[in-house]
Amino acid sequence: MASTPLMRAMAPFFAPIWCAQLLTGAKSFVDNPLIGSSRLNHWGLHVARLRLAHAMSDRRRAGLAGAVDPADRAAFDRDGVVEIRNFLPDAIFAALQQQILAYRGPARETVQGDAVTRRLALDGTARQAIPAFADFHQDRRWRGLSRYVASFDIEPLLYIQSILPRRHDAPPDPQTQFHSDTFYPNMKAWLFLEDVPMESGPFAYVRGSHRLTPQRIAWERERSLAVRDGTCRLSARGSFRVEESELAALGLPAPTRFAVPANTLLIADTFGFHARAQASVPATRIELWAYGRRNPFRPLTGWDVWSLPGIAERRIPLRWWLGDKAARIAPQPWRPVGHKGPADE
Secondary structure (H helix, E strand, O other): OOHHHHHHHHHHHHHHHHHHHOOOOOOOOOOOOOOOHHHHHHHHHHHHHHHHHHHHHHHHHHHHHHOOHHHHHHHHHOEEEEEOOOOOOOHHHHHHHHHHHHHEEEEEEEEEEEEEEEEEEOOOHHHHHHHOOHHEEEEEHHHHHHHHHOOOOOOOEEEEEEEOOOOOOOOOOHHOOEEEEEEEOOOOEEEEOEEEEEHHEEEOOOOOOOOOEEEEHOOOOOOHHHHHHOOOOOHHOOOOOOOOOHHHHOOOOOEOOOOOOOOEEEEEEOOEEEEOOOOOOOOOOEEEEEEEOOOOOOOOOOHHHOOOOOHHHHHHHHHHHHHHHOOOOOOOEEEEEEEOOOOOO
């Protein structure tokens, strides 16, 4: 995106903000002209941020490793994704499944291409209505692994999420193209409440793509030089897309598609390449969905005020409220759709 006269005129005012963002998780090559500068990235800016963020993540993870089951840690370090079937005891999972499917609360939806995603916040009201959630939330294996993958001792954002049947009058869902969420390690997780067959469009992940190899560094550098002026809007905003045909040159295997039974936990570092596989039949997928991300350059592993009880469960309603208030400046992608259940049409 070319510099405009207005941008050049405003540069002295925004320059301190743009500089400060270099030591945050800011990733957009179009919103920050320093991050998007081909000259600075030719000199190594993007690669320097990439290397530093991953080095700090490795250091934080080393301090969290003791709380993780050794087999889970080995699987994650090797693959970047961990699959655990029969995660909860049968009776607890049955109660959790029943309570979530019966729950109705303030829902938000977003549309990406032909896909509609619905989320309900697991706030204080939802947690009271779903008492079995506490068994998952307090599970030692979940807490240790989710924090290790995120590289922070933080409470992730937690939602009830539904992937609804695809619309037939829209372009393809951009989440079906393999991509990296951002330039630094972060965590997403899914506890599937129903079976996820192959035809319903399961989560797909390129094992080992979370590692910062020489091939990946070279690929990231090349993307950083041209992505700002490319045709892919999401790549230009820092979520680099990758073609499956490129994986072999990066020393990576073909993607794994996780068609799994209910009560499977998947947890992944989404710096690694991942996608939502194409569905061949109309289907609704219901899951607990978790998301853990902080400033990658933050040296402290813990001491997170947003993880404190009484605050953590209020974060999602607060984020939605702030998004609504700022909608005139920045579009709010999650629109309120009233009180709904996760499986409502």
